[in-house]
Amino acid sequence: MTERVWPEVYKKLGVSPIINAQSWVTALGGSIMGPEVRQAMDDAANAFIDIKKLNLAAGEVVARSCGAERGLVTAGCSAAQVLMVAACMTGQSESNVEQLPDTTGMKNEVILFKGQRNRYDKAFVTAGATLVEYGSVDSVTTDDLEAAINENTACIAYVVAPFVPAGIGLGETIRVAHEHGVPVIVDAAAEVPPRSNLSKFHNMGADMVAFSGGKGIGGPQSAGVLAGKAELMEAVVMNSLNLDSSVAGIGRPMKVSKENIVGMVTALQLFTDSDEAAELAGWHSKAEFVAERLTGIAGLRVVIEDDPAERQGPQPVLYFDDNFDGPSIDEIKQQLEDGDPGIYVGGGGSRAEINIVMVNVQDGEEIIIAERLNEILRS
Numbered sequence: 144m145t146e147r148v149w150p151e152v153y154k155k156l157g158v159s160p161i162i163n164a165q166s167w168v169t170a171l172g173g174s175i176m177g178p179e180v181r182q183a184m185d186d187a188a189n190a191f192i193d194i195k196k197l198n199l200a201a202g203e204v205v206a207r208s209c210g211a212e213r214g215l216v217t218a219g220c221s222a223a224q225v226l227m228v229a230a231c232m233t234g235q236s237e238s239n240v241e242q243l244p245d246t247t248g249m250k251n252e253v254i255l256f257k258g259q260r261n262r263y264d265k266a267f268v269t270a271g272a273t274l275v276e277y278g279s280v281d282s283v284t285t286d287d288l289e290a291a292i293n294e295n296t297a298c299i300a301y302v303v304a305p306f307v308p309a310g311i312g313l314g315e316t317i318r319v320a321h322e323h324g325v326p327v328i329v330d331a332a333a334e335v336p337p338r339s340n341l342s343k344f345h346n347m348g349a350d351m352v353a354f355s356g357g358k359g360i361g362g363p364q365s366a367g368v369l370a371g372k373a374e375l376m377e378a379v380v381m382n383s384l385n386l387d388s389s390v391a392g393i394g395r396p397m398k399v400s401k402e403n404i405v406g407m408v409t410a411l412q413l414f415t416d417s418d419e420a421a422e423l424a425g426w427h428s429k430a431e432f433v434a435e436r437l438t439g440i441a442g443l444r445v446v447i448e449d450d451p452a453e454r455q456g457p458q459p460v461l462y463f464d465d466n467f468d469g470p471s472i473d474e475i476k477q478q479l480e481d482g483d484p485g486i487y488v489g490g491g492g493s494r495a496e497i498n499i500v501m502v503n504v505q506d507g508e509e510i511i512i513a514e515r516l517n518e519i520l521r522s
């Protein structure tokens with residue numbers, strides 16, 4: 144076990160570092176950037192460059208990694224959502240770009256399946272658009288989508304995430320949209336790994352696809368990866384920093400620093416070059432380590448689950464039967480969080496389980512997690 148050295152910078156602020164067994168969640172810091180990424184950002188911080196040239200060069204790396212025509216490093220997936228919608232509304236019209244968020248005279252409706260409404264969809268209307276829902280949460284057809292499309296439709300948004308249903312599916316959505324000459328934009332924030340998803344949705348015909356940079360890719364937490372068709376991406380660039388115009392675009396408050404641009408492309412290249420099978424195997428062995436140490440506790444069932452539709456990486460899931468006479472799930476979580484270091488796990492609330500997500504558990508931390516769980520569950 145490598146000794147974990149906790150960063151002093153957090154202690155100086157009186158904020159204690161924690162063990163993140165809850166996944167790439169924003170609330171716990173996204174992901175940890177590898178040493179190469181941190182070094183690249185440190186190097187980038189020590190020189191001036193032409194930001195426009197840097198954005199173009201970084202965009203080429205993004206486009207190549209995603210198998211798309213053009214790419215851009217954004218200030219996160221949410222920022223990319225704002226820019227995608229802005230681009231669909233303005234096209235490459237400079238006056239339209241300057242006019243946002245006033246959408247007068249532009250197509251300004253974003254269509255989204257009702258079942259895919261989520262806490263992040265505010266970003267689809269930030270640039271001035273109106274959200275139009277179709278279908279109901281449990282029932283949706285191609286006809287529902289067809290009926291929602293009209294002459295004001297700017298684009299159809301689609302969300303790929305474990306917590307929303309697929310509705311009529313991305314493939315069918317793209318087919319219908321393109322039949323009507325409407326672009327499809329995709330929020331796939333946390334859908335990598337698998338690495339193949341970087342290009343999958345583009346290969347299916349999506350017009351633009353956005354990923355978070357600071358989740359599974361391991362880049363800066365406030366960076367993202369956006370790629371898509373060249374014409375729309377040109378409009379995205381016009382709506383972002385817009386260094387060529389006297390009026391900064393709607394994306395100006397979402398600028399990406401030179402350090403984050405460099406960190407993002409470095410992380411993306413490392414991510415696409417790294418061994419996915421080895422990464423999975425590492426998560427699996429941590430999951431097994433914890434599961435093995437929790438055997439023989441009456442009323443506790445530990446199952447390693449890895450269904451990608453439900454779980455981010457292989458992880459031990461703890462199920463409690465009626466004859467378990469220890470603390471409640473929420474009490475267990477509280478005790479874990481209150482310890483030193485605090486351990487944050489998934490589950491609780493409406494989910495009658497505790498799940499220990501390994502994707503952000505650093506080497507050796509699985510030992511601390513197993514020890515603490517044993518203390519709490521066997522007491």
Ligand SMILES: *Cc1c(COP(=O)(O)O)cnc(C)c1O
Pocket residue numbers: 169218219220221222263302303304330331332333354355356357364366367
């Ligand atoms: C995390 C997430 C976002 C926000 O991404 P950021 O990179 O943090 O801006 C948007 N949509 C979904 C589905 C997410 O999971």
